[in-house]
Amino acid sequence: MTILAAPGAVLRKRITKAGARAAVDRMISAPLLQKKALFYVLAFIFSFWFLLQTTSFILEWDTDSPSYYTAAHGLRAHVNIYDNREFQSLADSLFGKSFVIYPYIYPPFLAQIFLPLSHLSPSVYSLLVYILNILMAFISVILMLDLLELKSSRTILPALFLFVLLLFNEPLLMTIHHGQANLLVFNVLLLSLVFQKREKSVPAAFFLGLAVFMKIYPALFALPFVFFRRFRYLTALAATCAILFAASLLASGTGPWLDFGKSTLTLFFKTPDSPFIRGFQNSFGNVSLKGFLTQGLSSLHLPGPAALPVFVLLAVLFLILIFARPKKSRISSDPALEGSLLFVLTPVLAPITWSRHFVVMLFPMAYLFRRIIEEKRYAAFILQAFLASQIFYNLPWGAWPFNQARLMAALGLFVMLLYFAKRPSHDSNI
Amino acid sequence: MRDLSLGNRTKANGRDGISVGTSILFLATAILLLFLLLPLYEKAKNTATLRATLADMHMWEMAIKGYISDFGSAPANPNGKINYKKPILRELMPYLKRIRIYDWWGFGYWIWTGANVDKYGIRTTGPGDFIVVSLGKKGIRDNWKFDPQLPQDGLFECRSPEDFEKDIVLWNGRFVRGPRIP
Numbered sequence: 001m002t003i004l005a006a007p008g009a010v011l012r013k014r015i016t017k018a019g020a021r022a023a024v025d026r027m028i029s030a031p032l033l034q035k036k037a038l039f040y041v042l043a044f045i046f047s048f049w050f051l052l053q054t055t056s057f058i059l060e061w062d063t064d065s066p067s068y069y070t071a072a073h074g075l076r077a078h079v080n081i082y083d084n085r086e087f088q089s090l091a092d093s094l095f096g097k098s099f100v101i102y103p104y105i106y107p108p109f110l111a112q113i114f115l116p117l118s119h120l121s122p123s124v125y126s127l128l129v130y131i132l133n134i135l136m137a138f139i140s141v142i143l144m145l146d147l148l149e150l151k152s153s154r155t156i157l158p159a160l161f162l163f164v165l166l167l168f169n170e171p172l173l174m175t176i177h178h179g180q181a182n183l184l185v186f187n188v189l190l191l192s193l194v195f196q197k198r199e200k201s202v203p204a205a206f207f208l209g210l211a212v213f214m215k216i217y218p219a220l221f222a223l224p225f226v227f228f229r230r231f232r233y234l235t236a237l238a239a240t241c242a243i244l245f246a247a248s249l250l251a252s253g254t255g256p257w258l259d260f261g262k263s264t265l266t267l268f269f270k271t272p273d274s275p276f277i278r279g280f281q282n283s284f285g286n287v288s289l290k291g292f293l294t295q296g297l298s299s300l301h302l303p304g305p306a307a308l309p310v311f312v313l314l315a316v317l318f319l320i321l322i323f324a325r326p327k328k329s330r331i332s333s334d335p336a337l338e339g340s341l342l343f344v345l346t347p348v349l350a351p352i353t354w355s356r357h358f359v360v361m362l363f364p365m366a367y368l369f370r371r372i373i374e375e376k377r378y379a380a381f382i383l384q385a386f387l388a389s390q391i392f393y394n395l396p397w398g399a400w401p402f403n404q405a406r407l408m409a410a411l412g413l414f415v416m417l418l419y420f421a422k423r424p425s426h427d428s429n430i
Numbered sequence: 431m432r433d434l435s436l437g438n439r440t441k442a443n444g445r446d447g448i449s450v451g452t453s454i455l456f457l458a459t460a461i462l463l464l465f466l467l468l469p470l471y472e473k474a475k476n477t478a479t480l481r482a483t484l485a486d487m488h489m490w491e492m493a494i495k496g497y498i499s500d501f502g503s504a505p506a507n508p509n510g511k512i513n514y515k516k517p518i519l520r521e522l523m524p525y526l527k528r529i530r531i532y533d534w535w536g537f538g539y540w541i542w543t544g545a546n547v548d549k550y551g552i553r554t555t556g557p558g559d560f561i562v563v564s565l566g567k568k569g570i571r572d573n574w575k576f577d578p579q580l581p582q583d584g585l586f587e588c589r590s591p592e593d594f595e596k597d598i599v600l601w602n603g604r605f606v607r608g609p610r611i612p
């Protein structure tokens with residue numbers, strides 16, 4: 001009788017919110033999860049597994065990396081690297097006529113960084129870019145550990161979470177496979193945030209300026225300097241930009257910058273002549289907000305250009321949500337939170353965003369996980385895990401709106417971060 | 431008077447939270463719902479993707495027809511595969527509302543134009559003939575052959591996930607292989 005009654009008693013046992021939280025607490029505070037040795041062993045295993053995933057990329061040669069290589073050659077040969085025909089014919093001379101190369105749409109400064117590497121043969125260059133990207137991935141983990149103050153945390157979980165993100169991360173793998181410069185820019189931005197946290201305005205502004213000159217999107221990270229009246233940083237940033245611009249002009253002249261300005265304005269406000277760019281804007285793989293709106297309007301048989309005013313309105317709304325009433329939130333006092341919100345917005349607001357650009361979500365994800373553990377809001381992790389699965393593992397195929405799951409998940413992450421931004425500040429007690 | 435409100439009753443009895451039995455039941459229902467809804471979601475995604483791909487193929491058809499009406503023949507594209515370097519893309523650009531060289535499953539469209547093309551058992555005869563193809567969800571060409579005696583034989587109903595993997599073939603503005611459109 002007692003044996004039969006026992007399962008019934010278990011089923012009738014009540015689970016309370018406080019009880020469930022205490023159980024997870026006990027799990028997280030378990031002595032095993034406080035052992036640094038366990039962290040090092042697992043971090044090593046995860047890192048090794050991550051490396052194994054990428055080794056086959058050494059033998060491949062894909063898209064972005066040859067584009068930078070060609071752009072660097074173009075600067076040396078005084079070719080307009082923003083003109084598709086000129087760029088393509090240069091690529092033909094470097095790689096052969098059968099090779100299809102992606103257009104180069106970044107500032108000339110990035111191509112100038114690749115100038116020394118362009119003297120190498122394509123295969124040696126490709127291998128070097130692969131190694132640099134692997135190094136960048138690990139450097140980004142070290143920078144995030146510092147920025148999120150995870151080295152001194154009681155439980156190893158948030159630090160370990162970073163390695164898990166490294167392992168199950170399709171955008172990261174694609175970035176390494178394509179030889180993209182995303183990780184380089186990501187690390188330079190993280191460095192800027194590290195120095196902002198330490199209130200060192202000159203190096204913080206220098207690294208931000210460097211990132212802005214490599215790709216345009218980091219300019220978003222300068223907005224807090226304006227809205228939160230950090231004039232010291234703003235002055236240092238202006239000086240950095242002036243120096244970098246002058247150095248770039250001295251190296252390659254005004255031509256590349258004029259060509260770049262013209263092509264960027266066309267990208268935002270006109271129908272481009274290049275079939276590449278027009279194709280990119282309409283591709284199912286463009287998971288930017290502008291891509292979402294344009295594809296949505298065209299699937300409803302409405303004119304695509306109507307997307308621009310809606311895009312501008314939404315962009316302004318997102319910025320208001322971050323920068324309005326900073327005293328009510330902890331955004332202005334927490335560079336990691338500020339950076340997390342802006343990192344989420346970068347792929348959302350770019351005119352063309354591919355899945356691999358979502359590699360920058362590493363940081364906001366790690367930040368959110370830290371806050372969840374710190375504030376013991378474990379239920380929020382269920383939502384975070386779902387969003388992470390969409391951002392890091394969703395395949396982008398499918399008609400609109402199914403192809404935009406990654407963008408929607410990024411906006412979900414933005415809302416979650418805003419929710420945590422409004423919560424009272426906690427000292428790190430994890 | 432008896433208090434029937436659930437909140438007060440549980441508090442009065444000191445029974446906060448939910449029982450293990452209820453939570454297991456809730457979890458099982460959620461898993462069951464997920465298993466039921468996932469195939470529905472997948473079907474909706476596949477159907478929307480198929481429709482968008484058909485619309486794109488129609489867009490290619492209209493562009494080629496526009497070009498033919500201006501120049502008398504379709505632009506040449508010897509190997510069929512479309513990529514951003516192909517001259518056919520530049521030639522058709524003024525006639526295309528949007529440039530989509532990939533179908534919505536992420537695989538490139540194939541376009542053969544002109545006479546003497548022999549694909550899927552279709553042999554083109556004139557300079558204005560053209561074939562536009564999407565290789566379906568898996569991007570792998572199937573072994574279907576066109577039968578002139580049974581021109582409707584290549585059309586199919588999309589009932590199972592495998593049906594979305596079949597090729598879609600548009601020949602001179604007519605779907606000879608693809609979903610049956612009511």
